Amino acid sequence: MERNTRQRKAIHQSMSDAGRPLAPQEILEHAQGVVPGMGLATVYRNIKSMLEAGEITTVSLPGGGDRYEIAGHGHHHHFHCRSCDKVYEVHACPGDMQKLTPDGFVLESHELTLYGLCADCR
Incomplete structure (x- = not known):
C-alpha cells in the first residue's frame, strides 16, 4: 500500500488544481506552495509511484518532455502552446480515424496534439 504523504498529497492537489497536464518542474512549483522544502527528486519519486498506482498518466509530446495528468479523463487530445510551452486538454475528437x-x-x-498559441499568449 502506498503511503499518502504530505508531499504526495501536495503533488496530487497541484495536478488536480491545474486541470491540465504538468511538467515535473510545474508540479514542483505548485506543490512548493504547500510543502516549501520539496525538491525535484521528491516530485519524480512520487510521479513514479503515482504512475504505478494508476493515479496519473503520462502525456508524451514529440520533441518535448513528458507531462503528467490525473488519470480517468477518458479519451481526449491535447493542445500545446508554442509560446508558453503549456499543454491543455482538448475534449473533442475528429472522429473515425480508421478511414x-x-x-x-x-x-x-x-493521439492528436494541436499546436499554436493559447488564449494568454495570442
Missing part, C-alpha cells in the same frame, strides 16, 4: 489508415490496416488507437 485514414491504409487498406488492410487496423487502427488500435490514436
Whole structure:
C-alpha cells in the first residue's frame, strides 16, 4: 500500500488544481506552495509511484518532455502552446480515424496534439 504523504498529497492537489497536464518542474512549483522544502527528486519519486498506482498518466509530446495528468479523463487530445510551452486538454475528437489508415490496416488507437498559441499568449 502506498503511503499518502504530505508531499504526495501536495503533488496530487497541484495536478488536480491545474486541470491540465504538468511538467515535473510545474508540479514542483505548485506543490512548493504547500510543502516549501520539496525538491525535484521528491516530485519524480512520487510521479513514479503515482504512475504505478494508476493515479496519473503520462502525456508524451514529440520533441518535448513528458507531462503528467490525473488519470480517468477518458479519451481526449491535447493542445500545446508554442509560446508558453503549456499543454491543455482538448475534449473533442475528429472522429473515425480508421478511414485514414491504409487498406488492410487496423487502427488500435490514436493521439492528436494541436499546436499554436493559447488564449494568454495570442
